[in-house]
Amino acid sequence: MAVVDKRTALYGTHLDLGAKMTKFSGFSMPLSYDKGTIEEHLAVRRASGVFDVSHLGTVEISGDDAFDRLQAQLTNDLRKIGPGRTQYTHLLDETGSVVDDIIVWWLEEQLFHVMPNAANTDNVTGAIGGQDITGSRVVIAIQGPAARAALAAVAGTSGPLHNHVAAFDFAGAAGYVAGTGYTGGDGIEVEIGVEAGIELFRALIKHGVAPCGLGARDTLRLEAGLPLHGHELGGGITPLNANLGWVVAFGKEGFPGKEALLRQKEHGVDPILAGFATGSRQPLRDGDRLFGEDGTEAGWISSGGFSPMRREGIGLGFVHPDSRGRQDLTVVRGDRKVPVQPVPYPFVDLKSR
């Protein structure tokens, strides 16, 4: 028997809404709905959009050793937060490479929900243990300046502050709502049982929240300068290469990869992540190689695309530290060279929260 695409509980809803489907990490997921990626992107920046992110994993870790198990494996320091808070963190291997980037929801003193990337759930349960509860819930991200008002209208709560998490009830089901997301702007994410989750997703759309697919999820996170595992994080790339040193608590007891990162700090971080733009509508593309005027290769674009807000091509890429700020870089398009300027990221001003 052949492996069939995995589906989230909202698969039928996506088809009902006329979504264009795509395969992502083994899941059949909406790429975009009828209005298309750019309209969805702009809806999130200006009002609100809703995403099915149930393909992310949820691992439940509980018990009196839950804190210690997480603290021993993950790079960030849970002592900086407490129950009712969320934290972005990394799981590294002994070389310092990022096995996965993860959001931890600290729900109760001895209860955590850990959300790895879709393909990496087994890596996380392998390292930390816990129970994979991915199939028993849906996760819905409601994002944008009007997201909280929409949730309040539909579910009676505007959700907790950024990086906080609280209990959430809807349609007779108990779940959680967190002030988290992957768009760089304000927003919330809801984790709840399958039936209630489908009802909530439909109610939000009926209220006027734009359904958004993975296309917009990617353009939004890139515009916000947020890393994607397999692009800015992964094998051979440490948090320091990706400018994410703040995720690593060097002050706490050893965790996998700590020694490697200390050595890297000593020897210098190379390559290093930087932002780029084309100054024209021409997008940068994943895997574009960056060349200097003298023809030498300076690095590569790890994620490229088009910024609907800046209306120009943008990208994140890795370069030798000495090449940051260089004005002579180009990428090749057919028989043409496209000039690429260094620009800071996030690529848009997202101070709204």
Next chain:
Amino acid sequence: MNFPEHLNYTSDHEWLDAGADAVTVGVTDYAQDALGDVVYVGLPQIGKEVAAGDSIAEIESTKSVSDVYAPLTGTITEINDALNERPELINEDPYGEGWICKIAGTVDLSTVLDQQGYRALIQQR
């Protein structure tokens, strides 16, 4: 999906409209839908000589880069400059304002499909 009867089509999802002086070339409704939102079109130089099968333009959408191939041998006589500022015309009006270029030359009719032939090709996919 819309595939006007008066046009010819290629298996690369382009359309051709043979006029008095030149053949207008664009991409089909099927192609624009598959591409998603078009954000950039790289157009050829006017006067460029092209052979059938050469890459003459590139269309970049939010998710992909695609080449447009010359469906005939000839000379580029006009390009649709409006696409520089409004590449989304390819999505909005693929057979009208979203045309890509005009090529002076003769179409080898054995290499193109009529509306029915193209529709059949799409349905196989």
